[in-house]
Every structure is written in structure tokens, then in C-alpha cells.
Amino acid sequence: MLKDADQGFVDHLRGMLPERALRAPEPRHLEEPRGRWSGQAAVVVAPGSVEEVSAVLRVCNDARVGVVPYGGGTGLVGGQVAGEGPVPVLLSLERMAAVRATYPQENVIEVEAGAILQDVHDAAEAVERLYPLSIASKGSARIGGLLATNAGGVNVLRYGNARDLCLGLEVVLADGRVWNGLSRLRKDNTGYDLRNLMIGSEGTLGVITAASLKLAPRPAGEGTALMVVDSPADALALLALARDRMGEGVSAFELMHRMGLDFLADKLPDIRLPFETAPEWFVLIDVGLAAGLDPAGALEALFAESFEAGLVSDGIIAQNEAQRHAFWEVREQIPEANRRVGSVSSHDISLPMGAVADFIDRAGPALARLGEFRINCFGHLGDGNLHYNVFPPAGRDKTEFHNLRDGIKTCVHDLVHDMGGSVSAEHGIGRLKVGDLERYGDPVKLATMRAIKDVLDPNGILNPGAVLRHI
Amino acid sequence: MLKDADQGFVDHLRGMLPERALRAPEPRHLEEPRGRWSGQAAVVVAPGSVEEVSAVLRVCNDARVGVVPYGGGTGLVGGQVAGEGPVPVLLSLERMAAVRATYPQENVIEVEAGAILQDVHDAAEAVERLYPLSIASKGSARIGGLLATNAGGVNVLRYGNARDLCLGLEVVLADGRVWNGLSRLRKDNTGYDLRNLMIGSEGTLGVITAASLKLAPRPAGEGTALMVVDSPADALALLALARDRMGEGVSAFELMHRMGLDFLADKLPDIRLPFETAPEWFVLIDVGLAAGLDPAGALEALFAESFEAGLVSDGIIAQNEAQRHAFWEVREQIPEANRRVGSVSSHDISLPMGAVADFIDRAGPALARLGEFRINCFGHLGDGNLHYNVFPPAGRDKTEFHNLRDGIKTCVHDLVHDMGGSVSAEHGIGRLKVGDLERYGDPVKLATMRAIKDVLDPNGILNPGAVLRHI
Numbered sequence: 001m002l003k004d005a006d007q008g009f010v011d012h013l014r015g016m017l018p019e020r021a022l023r024a025p026e027p028r029h030l031e032e033p034r035g036r037w038s039g040q041a042a043v044v045v046a047p048g049s050v051e052e053v054s055a056v057l058r059v060c061n062d063a064r065v066g067v068v069p070y071g072g073g074t075g076l077v078g079g080q081v082a083g084e085g086p087v088p089v090l091l092s093l094e095r096m097a098a099v100r101a102t103y104p105q106e107n108v109i110e111v112e113a114g115a116i117l118q119d120v121h122d123a124a125e126a127v128e129r130l131y132p133l134s135i136a137s138k139g140s141a142r143i144g145g146l147l148a149t150n151a152g153g154v155n156v157l158r159y160g161n162a163r164d165l166c167l168g169l170e171v172v173l174a175d176g177r178v179w180n181g182l183s184r185l186r187k188d189n190t191g192y193d194l195r196n197l198m199i200g201s202e203g204t205l206g207v208i209t210a211a212s213l214k215l216a217p218r219p220a221g222e223g224t225a226l227m228v229v230d231s232p233a234d235a236l237a238l239l240a241l242a243r244d245r246m247g248e249g250v251s252a253f254e255l256m257h258r259m260g261l262d263f264l265a266d267k268l269p270d271i272r273l274p275f276e277t278a279p280e281w282f283v284l285i286d287v288g289l290a291a292g293l294d295p296a297g298a299l300e301a302l303f304a305e306s307f308e309a310g311l312v313s314d315g316i317i318a319q320n321e322a323q324r325h326a327f328w329e330v331r332e333q334i335p336e337a338n339r340r341v342g343s344v345s346s347h348d349i350s351l352p353m354g355a356v357a358d359f360i361d362r363a364g365p366a367l368a369r370l371g372e373f374r375i376n377c378f379g380h381l382g383d384g385n386l387h388y389n390v391f392p393p394a395g396r397d398k399t400e401f402h403n404l405r406d407g408i409k410t411c412v413h414d415l416v417h418d419m420g421g422s423v424s425a426e427h428g429i430g431r432l433k434v435g436d437l438e439r440y441g442d443p444v445k446l447a448t449m450r451a452i453k454d455v456l457d458p459n460g461i462l463n464p465g466a467v468l469r470h471i
Numbered sequence: 472m473l474k475d476a477d478q479g480f481v482d483h484l485r486g487m488l489p490e491r492a493l494r495a496p497e498p499r500h501l502e503e504p505r506g507r508w509s510g511q512a513a514v515v516v517a518p519g520s521v522e523e524v525s526a527v528l529r530v531c532n533d534a535r536v537g538v539v540p541y542g543g544g545t546g547l548v549g550g551q552v553a554g555e556g557p558v559p560v561l562l563s564l565e566r567m568a569a570v571r572a573t574y575p576q577e578n579v580i581e582v583e584a585g586a587i588l589q590d591v592h593d594a595a596e597a598v599e600r601l602y603p604l605s606i607a608s609k610g611s612a613r614i615g616g617l618l619a620t621n622a623g624g625v626n627v628l629r630y631g632n633a634r635d636l637c638l639g640l641e642v643v644l645a646d647g648r649v650w651n652g653l654s655r656l657r658k659d660n661t662g663y664d665l666r667n668l669m670i671g672s673e674g675t676l677g678v679i680t681a682a683s684l685k686l687a688p689r690p691a692g693e694g695t696a697l698m699v700v701d702s703p704a705d706a707l708a709l710l711a712l713a714r715d716r717m718g719e720g721v722s723a724f725e726l727m728h729r730m731g732l733d734f735l736a737d738k739l740p741d742i743r744l745p746f747e748t749a750p751e752w753f754v755l756i757d758v759g760l761a762a763g764l765d766p767a768g769a770l771e772a773l774f775a776e777s778f779e780a781g782l783v784s785d786g787i788i789a790q791n792e793a794q795r796h797a798f799w800e801v802r803e804q805i806p807e808a809n810r811r812v813g814s815v816s817s818h819d820i821s822l823p824m825g826a827v828a829d830f831i832d833r834a835g836p837a838l839a840r841l842g843e844f845r846i847n848c849f850g851h852l853g854d855g856n857l858h859y860n861v862f863p864p865a866g867r868d869k870t871e872f873h874n875l876r877d878g879i880k881t882c883v884h885d886l887v888h889d890m891g892g893s894v895s896a897e898h899g900i901g902r903l904k905v906g907d908l909e910r911y912g913d914p915v916k917l918a919t920m921r922a923i924k925d926v927l928d929p930n931g932i933l934n935p936g937a938v939l940r941h942i
Contacts, residue, residue: 105711106824106855150660161658164635179915184823186854187632188893189621189671190900190908191938192920196667200660217714240576243688245762248719291716292764292772301763352655353577383657384577422659429661437661444650448927449663455926456919467662 002086002464005042005065012063013045013089016055021046021095028073029090032081036432039081041068041090048095050170050178050209057207057461058176060089066464067091069203071145072116074137076348077430079149079202079466088464093144096209099123107215108167108184113144113208120213129215132159136332144208150200152426154331157382158251158288159216161426163199170210171198174457184212197452202428203463205456219249219288223295224324227303228279228314233357235283235381238311242285242302249298252286253382254331259391260378263337264330271333272326274316283381284331286324334378338389342398344373345408347388349416350425356384359419363388366411371404385425388412413440429467437467473557473935476513476536483534484516484560487526492517492566499544500561503552507903510552512539512561519566521641521649521680528678528932529647531560537935538562540674542616543587545608547819548901550620550673550937559935564615567680570594578686579638579655584615584679591684600686603630607803615679621671623897625802628853629722629759630687632897634670641681642669645928655683668923673899674934676927690720690759694766695795698774699750699785704828706754706852709782713756713773720769723757724853725802730862731849734808735801742804743797745787754852755802757795805849809860813869815844816879818859820887821896827855830890834859837882842875856896859883884911900938908938 003009014022023044030039047053060067066088070080082088093114100110104127111120117138124131135141135153145151147169151162159165168183171194181195198206229235235255242250261278264271275282285302289295299317306312318324338346351359360377367373372393379386390408392401413423417440429437438446453460453468464470485493494515501510518524531538537559541551553559564585571581575598582591588609595602606612606624616622618640622633630636639654642665652666669677700706706726713721732749735742746753756773760766770788777783789795809817822830831848838844843864850857861879863869884894888911900908909917924931924939935941 103823103825105707107714108823150664152658152660156658160635163664164631173915173919177915177918179919180913181916183893184891185821185893185896186824187623187627187821187851187856187896189623189895189897190893190904191671191912191916192676192923193621193634193664193667193671194916194919196664200662200664205663217718219718220716236576243578245691247688247690247759247761249761288718289761290718290720290764290769292769293761298761298763350656350658352574352579353657354574380658385658420655422654422656422661424660425656425658426660433661441661442651444644444648445652445662445665447648448644448650448665451926452663452923455922 001064002066002460003064004087005089009063009065010043012059013043013056016059017045017052018048021048021052025090029070030081032078032083033076037083039083040087042087044090044092046092046095050172053172053207053209054176054178056091057172057174060461061175061459064459064461065089066461068463069144069148069207071114071142072137072140074141075145075149075430076427077432079428079430079463082465083431085464085470091207093142102127103184104129106184107217108212109215110182110210110212111143112210113142115143117141117143117146124215128218130218131213132216133162133165136335143211147199147208147211148201148203149428152380152383152385154252154254154380156380157253158248163196165214166195166199166211167214168212169195169198169208171206171208173206174459174462182210182212202430202467204453204467205462220291221293221295222288223299223318224284224286224327225299225303225315225317226274226282226284226327227312228282229312231281231357232360234311235281236353236357238283238306239382241306241311245302246287246289246298249287249289250285251288252284254284254379255381256282256284256331256334256378257376259374259376260334260337263341263376264333267337267340268333271329274327274330279314284327338376341391343389343391344398344401345390345405347409347412348425348427349388349412349421349423350383350385351416351419351421353384355419355421356381356386359415363412363415366415367408370407370411431466434467434469472535473537473931474535475558476560480534480536481514483530484514484527487530488516488523489519492519492523496561500541501552503549503554504547508554510554511558512553513558515561515563517563517566521643524643524678524680525647525649527562528643528645531932532646532930535930535932536560537932539934540615540619540678542585542613543608543611545612546616546620546901547898548903550899550901550934553936554902556935556941562678564613573598574655575600577655578688579683580686581653581681581683582614583681584613586614588612588614588617595686599689601689602684603687604633604636607806614682618670618679618682619672619674620899623851623854623856625723625725625851627851628724629719634667636685637666637670637682638685639683640666640669640679642677642679644677645930645933653681653683673901673938675924675938676933691762692764692766693759694770694789695755695757695798696770696774696786696788697745697753697755697798698783699753700783702752702828703831705782706752707824707828709754709777710853712777712782716773717758717760717769720758720760721756722759723755725755725850726852727753727755727802727805727849728847730845730847731805731808734812734847735804738808738811739804742800745798745801750785755798809847812862814860814862815869815872816861816876818880818883819896819898820859820883820892820894821854821856822887822890822892824855826890826892827852827857830886834883834886837886838879841878841882902937905938905940
């Protein structure tokens with residue numbers, strides 16, 4: 001049974017650590033990003049070294065005090081905000097933010113867990129390399145949190161998610177022991193894969209303190225196009241054609257719906273919209289090609305071939321960096337427009353690629369039986385990952401529909417589950433989806449997860465209540 | 472404590488399963504591939520379904536009888552051959568060998584664990600796709616074993632190893648429970664990563680019965696070149712240049728040494744050697760490029776640029792498929808030539824890429840202090856993975872040097888470990904390297920592995936003595 005981090009315990013921590021390592025929680029530490037609950041923490045502890053992280057965990061484990069690891073605070077499922085149970089300590093990695101070393105010839109970078117994603121991008125660029133993981137919150141998200149949640153983003157199609165881009169980890173276990181797995185090796189078959197067990201465990205099995213990450217060569221030339229398709233099914237056929245022609249050169253393939261453009265026009269009128277008449281469905285294709293290929297030319301050839309095949313009806317190919325940026329701006333500002341409209345219920349789902357179009361065909365009518373809504377469905381089609389967000393009718397407010405929220409969520413998630421999909425594609429479980437995991441997860445998997453949790457963290461101090469219900 | 476699979480137990484199994492599911496072990500089931508020990512098994516059980524696998528494991532677990540999972544029997548570290556302890560059952564997946572379905576638009580294939588690698592290649596090719604995992608034993612290696620050992624091979628540089636190419640698994644746990652994780656999803660952040668925990672656990676945590684695997688589009692055009700370099704350091708610089716120019720288009724980058732050509736000339740004189748005068752070091756570069764690029768032309772441009780930079784002194788670019796095949800034949804027959812020469816000690820090691828050249832510089836002199844040997848060092852340079860094999864001087868036989876074998880191994884492995892490398896890059900631990908894992912492994916990792924093993928397989932029935940010492 002966990003105990004509160006009471007004044008005596010906080011004083012004990014204070015005696016162990018430098019003064020600057022402890023401070024009172026700020027509002028940002030206690031905010032659940034979608035406002036469903038508020039968090040609690042007795043103190044924010046920001047260690048400056050793996051030894052200090054180890055010391056903190058050791059005393060917390062001995063005292064049965066919960067520890068909530070905290071990166072950039074940008075997670076969308078409440079994994080970083082404990083709202084109930086005994087008062088925990090919040091362990092922030094913000095003071096371990098160094099980029100320790102880059103190895104351009106190896107395509108490797110070694111960073112501390114508190115390094116901010118944008119800083120990692122910059123360090124890679126300084127040696128003419130690319131760290132491909134990219135998400136909207138890159139200016140504040142930290143590597144430790146990105147790994148703990150196995151973050152995704154727009155370049156997963158080509159480069160994989162946070163898991164695929166990690167070579168090694170340093171992790172402090174619940175009892176303070178340090179696993180030094182900070183390898184730069186591309187191949188290492190010596191025992192069980194603890195790295196991937198830690199990645200995606202959302203701070204419930206250990207605290208990541210450092211990581212070695214894969215870099216990629218920068219493509220010789222890049223290009224972006226918007227293409228209008230009749231349906232998500234045609235978008236998938238277009239993607240297959242693009243990959244047949246350009247292989248790994250297809251870096252991103254994002255599906256968008258007219259609703260996104262309507263929301264942008266309404267809420268962010270300064271964003272320049274690319275089409276005279278908004279199409280029902282369209283895709284953003286981003287390519288990064290090898291030397292000797294002209295990206296705009298390759299996109300034109302793709303357009304011509306897919307137009308001929310009846311897959312696309314219109315398209316615009318960016319002629320310069322400014323236009324590329326403008327196309328991406330449309331995609332990247334849709335979430336902000338969504339936020340301003342205010343969704344009744346938002347879903348981060350994935351499906352087998354072949355089931356995506358069918359899901360979209362079925363989900364709309366299923367929701368229509370619950371009421372009249374606007375749906376903005378968009379996302380990383382190349383990964384089968386949709387952000388399927390449900391909004392009130394025009395002129396109405398989300399608060400009027402709070403009583404329908406759970407029903408909408410269940411409707412969407414049941415359908416996703418029936419079609420072999422996942423109810424958390426890239427955001428994780430956190431505290432928000434613990435019930436969903438119990439409802440939809442394979443029972444043998446759940447039992448195995450519980451067994452692993454109990455043996456690696458027998459007192460249950462690590463991020464209590466996240467991923468698995470605290471018992 | 473495990474018990475022998477005695478006659479009564481075998482009779483019990485016989486009563487549960489169809490007649491064809493049980494038979495006596497053949498010699499191939501009991502051979503340790505390098506002849507260090509001979510195996511034992513009371514019976515070979517070949518279930519025809521996941522339900523039968525589940526039933527077998529349940530009764531073995533209840534009776535405390537060890538189970539050795541068996542795929543194609545091609546492993547090089549004895550993971551499939553139990554030589555000591557109570558007599559186990561050998562569980563062969565050979566009757567679960569179906570390719571269940573291909574999803575070309577999704578780039579996914581679903582197979583049973585007993586599917587032979589070549590059959591998976593053929594099924595992918597039939598839908599104009601590529602399953603990129605490729606190793607010399609592809610005609611007999613089975614998917615379950617390839618996943619259990621996280622197999623590597625020649626295309627890891629571009630496509631990753633068996634782990635990177637797997638989307639989902641069906642696994643039977645020690646007590647017979649079945650985890651259905653046979654997902655085709657590209658993104659799924661719902662809980663701990665059991666898939667990667669099972670992959671590479673060498674049958675000690677569960678028995679893989681089916682898998683969904685990633686396919687890749689086939690490159691539009693392929694090409695191969697041999698290029699002569701002064702040193703491994705120059706080879707690494709050449710690789711970096713090739714990837715800067717061709718990105719992911721570089722499919723394989725294999726380092727070879729003159730010793731390999733000498734051995735081929737001596738033992739396999741029918742193989743046509745590519746150079747008039749054998750160079751000290753050379754590389755095989757294989758590229759698969761997008762539409763619009765000429766592979767031979769791109770390789771010529773790479774040669775010209777690297778010649779200008781002083782990285783290469785000679786090169787041959789394959790002008791047709793027959794020549795490509797001939798170049799690959801040189802690389803692929805070196806292991807067979809090695810086998811015929813007879814090594815004193817062979818090592819499957821990996822190093823941080825930046826340490827490879829330094830390792831080669833240091834290992835030769837270190838071994839020379841132990842005696843006069845011939846060294847054939849070759850391998851997957853793009854992965855930092857060397858096969859570093861030590862042979863007797865010309866005219867002498869390996870048996871004369873048996874007393875030096877452990878000393879050589881320790882010399883090589885100590886140096887690898889000191890330089891941040893791995894003593895098993897792609898072959899795994901099996902039974903051969905259990906001591907190495909104990910000697911070189913991180914102690915916190917080892918303790919964590921042991922804890923996970925004990926909780927997932929409390930009776931220790933799964934592949935006893937592999938990876939972790941049986942206690």
C-alpha cells in the first residue's frame with residue numbers, strides 16, 4: 001500500500017539532494033491536458049544525474065511513496081498527472097537535458113532523458129543528419145517521455161516510431177538499481193529485450209535517464225504535394241502506388257477531410273487554404289529522395305500515373321520551400337482548429353491498413369444513430385492511424401453533449417476493436433484509457449503485464465495508476 | 472526441479488494428440504551444429520494447431536517436463552539442442568508451416584511459426600513484395616526460430632532484423648495460455664511490448680506459433696558493386712558517402728578480406744574470383760533504387776566520387792544479373808570455405824560503427840601473442856557486425872589448437888566488450904554463450920531477465936538451460 005509523500009519525507013529528500021533539485025509543483029505539473037482531472041504532487045524533484053535519480057527512487061521505494069516521472073508534460077492521456085490515491089513525488093527530468101554526443105558516421109546521437117525534441121533535431125542537423133521523430137509539441141516534449149510513451153508522429157511511415165529509433169537506454173529501476181543499456185550497437189542478441197519493454201511502459205517499469213538514438217541521412221531533395229482523392233480507399237491505393245515508385249522515399253502520407261478545412265476557415269482564417277473548392281478527401285504526400293531524383297518531378301509523374309488510373313482528380317505540387325511549408329501548415333494547424341471548435345470526443349485509433357476505408361464508411365452511420373455530429377477524420381494514413389474526432393453540430397457547444405461522450409467513445413472503440421484495430425495508436429494508455437485497456441486488451445497479455453509489473457516494481461511506486469489500475 | 476519425459480509421460484502425450492504428431496527423434500534433432508555436444512529428447516512432438524501446442528505445454532508444465540522448441544534446426548549456438556539435465560520433449564513447429572494470408576496493399580504477410588523462410592520469400596514475391604530477412608539457411612530455417620533468435624542477415628542495414636520486421640505474434644506461454652497478439656497494426660500503444668520480449672528470448676519465455684510480418688515494396692531497380700578499399704576505416708567512410716547519396720537505397724554493405732578469397736581459391740576453386748590480384752580489403756555494395764534511377768549509374772557515380780576522395784582504389788560494377796549473382800556468390804560461399812578450412816574459434820560480434828576499424832587493428836596483434844593464426848574477418852559492416860574467425864596456419868589442422876580455443880575466444884570477447892561491443896550480434900546466446908552472457912552482461916539486466924523468466928515460466932520448463940543457466 002502506498003503512502004503519502006508527507007512533509008517528513010520531503011524533508012528527507014531535501015537533505016539528500018542539492019537545494020535546486022526540489023521545488024513546489026507549478027500549475028503545469030498538475031494539469032491533465034484535456035482538463036478531466038487535476039493532479040497532485042507533494043514536491044517536484046529534478047535530479048541532476050542518474051545517481052540522484054537512483055537515490056530518489058531508492059528512498060521512495062523504501063518509504064512506499066509513489067513517483068510520477070515527468071518529461072515535457074505534453075502527453076494526452078494523463079500519464080504524467082496523478083489525480084487520486086496517496087500523494088506522490090513528481091520526478092522531473094528537466095535538469096538532465098544534455099545532448100551528450102553525436103556520432104554522424106554511425107548515425108547515432110546520445111542524449112539525456114530530459115533533452116527537448118527540438119534540441120535533438122538541432123543537434124542532428126548540426127552534423128547534417130536527421131532525427132526523424134517529429135510531433136507538434138517538439139518544442140517542449142522531452143526524449144524520456146517520448147520513449148516512455150513510444151511516440152509516433154508524421155514520419156513513422158518511413159522512419160518508424162520512437163521505439164524503432166532507439167538503440168539503447170539507461171534506466172533506473174523501482175528499487176534504484178541502474179541498468180546501463182546505453183548501447184550504440186545496431187545488432188546485439190544477448191538476452192531479453194529490456195529496451196523495448198521499457199519503451200512504451202509509460203514510466204511504470206523504470207525511469208529512463210538517457211538514450212542512444214538512431215539518426216538518418218538527410219534526403220538529397222524533398223518535395224510535397226496535395227492530391228484530391230475520391231475516398232480513403234483510393235488514398236490507400238495511391239499510397240501503394242507511391243511506394244512502388246519511390247520506395248522508402250515516401251516520408252509522410254497524411255489523409256485529411258473537408259471538415260478540417262472548414263474548421264481552419266472558421267477558426268484560423270489567416271491560414272491560406274490550398275483549394276478553391278474544398279474537396280471531400282485529400283492527402284498530403286511528402287517525399288525525400290536520393291541524389292539524382294527531382295522530388296517535384298517524381299510527384300508530377302506520380303500524379304500523372306494516378307490520374308490516369310482514376311485514383312486522383314486534382315493535385316498541387318509545391319514548387320518551393322514556402323509552398324511546402326504552406327501545405328504542411330494546413331495539416332499541422334488542424335489540431336489547433338479542432339481544439340478551438342471543441343470536440344465532444346477524440347480518438348487516436350489505428351486499424352489494419354486494409355480496414356481503414358471500411359471503418360470510415362461504418363463509423364459515420366454508427367455515430368449518426370447517437371445524434372447529429374460533425375466528424376473530422378484525419379491522420380497518418382500510411383500507418384493506419386486516424387485521429388477520429390467528433391464535434392457538435394455547427395453553432396452548438398461541446399458542453400451540451402457531455403452526456404453522450406462515453407457513448408460516442410464506446411461506439412468508436414467497439415467498432416475499432418471489432419475490426420482488429422487499436423484504441424490507442426500513438427498516445428498510450430496513461431490514466432485516461434486504463435478502462436479501455438481492460439475492456440479491449442487480450443486477457444493473457446493483461447495478466448502477463450501485471451505479472452511483469454509486480455516483479456519489477458513490487459511496491460507499485462512507479463507511476464501508480466497509469467497503464468494498469470493501481471491495486 | 473525438472474523431471475525426465477519418461478515413457479509414461481510420452482504415452483500420456485500420445486493419448487492426447489493425433490498419431491502423426493509424435494515420433495522418435497532423428498539425428499538432426501539431436502545435433503549441436505558445431506559438434507560440441509549431442510542432444511537428447513524423449514520424443515519429437517509436432518502439433519498441428521495452437522490448441523495442440525497449448526495442450527502439450529500445459530501437461531509438460533504440470534509434469535515439470537522440459538520443452539525444447541524446434542524450428543529449422545539451423546541455429547549456431549545450440550538453442551535448439553538440450554544436452555544435459557532431465558530428458559525433455561522436443562516441440563517441432565514443422566506441421567504448422569502455412570502462409571495464412573498476404574495483404575499486399577498493407578505490406579503484411581501472416582504465417583505460422585513453422586513456415587520456411589524461402590516459402591515466405593516466395594509468397595511475398597507472388598504478390599510483388601519482398602520479405603527482406605535473408606540468411607544462408609533460408610531453405611530450412613523456419614519463421615518461429617528466426618523470430619525466437621531475432622535473426623539478422625545481409626539486409627539488416629536497410630530493412631532491420633527479424634524484430635524490426637514483425638508486427639504481431641501468437642504465443643503459447645509456459646502454462647498453456649495463449650496470447651493472441653497477431654496484429655497487423657503499424658501503431659499500437661496499448662500496454663507493454665510483449666512482442667519484443669518474446670522475440671529474441673530463444674524459446675525460454677513462450678512458444679511462438681504464428682506471426683504477422685512486414686513486407687516491403689520491391690525496389691524498381693537493383694545493382695551490385697565490389698569496391699577495393701585501403702582499410703575498414705575507408706570502408707566505413709564509403710558507406711557514409713553511399714548513404715548520403717542513396718539514402719535507404721543501400722541494401723547491403725559487406726566487408727571482406729583477402730583471406731576469404733584465399734580460402735575460396737583453396738577450397739571452392741569453381742567459384743570465379745572477381746579480382747586479378749586479390750585486394751587486402753574490399754566491400755560488396757548492393758543497392759535497390761526507386762523508379763527513375765539507374766542502379767549501375769548510381770554505383771558508377773559513387774565510385775567516381777569516392778575514388779576522387781581517395782576512399783577506393785578499384786571497383787567492378789555488375790553489368791547484369793549474372794554478374795550480380797557472381798559477386799554475391801563470393802560473399803555467400805565464404806562461410807562454406809571457412810567451414811572446409813576449419814576454424815579454431817569463430818566469433819559473431821558487433822561494435823559501435825566508429826570502433827570497428829580500431830577493433831580490427833587491435834585484435835590481430837592481441838591474437839598474435841597467443842600464436843600464429845590466419846584470420847578471416849568479414850561481415851555486415853553496415854551493422855557493425857563482424858564474423859571474426861580464427862584459423863590455424865596453412866597446412867595445420869584446427870584440432871592441433873583446441874587447447875587455445877578458450878584463450879582465443881576470451882581474447883576476442885574481452886576486447887569486444889572493452890570497446891562497447893556485443894559478443895553475440897545476431898546468433899543469440901543459446902547454450903553456447905550462457906557463460907559469456909554471465910561474464911559480459913550488465914548485472915542489473917541479468918537479474919531482471921531472471922526475474923522475468925521466473926515469473927513467466929516458474930517451473931523453468933521452456934528451453935531449459937538456454938540463455939539463462941538452469942537453476
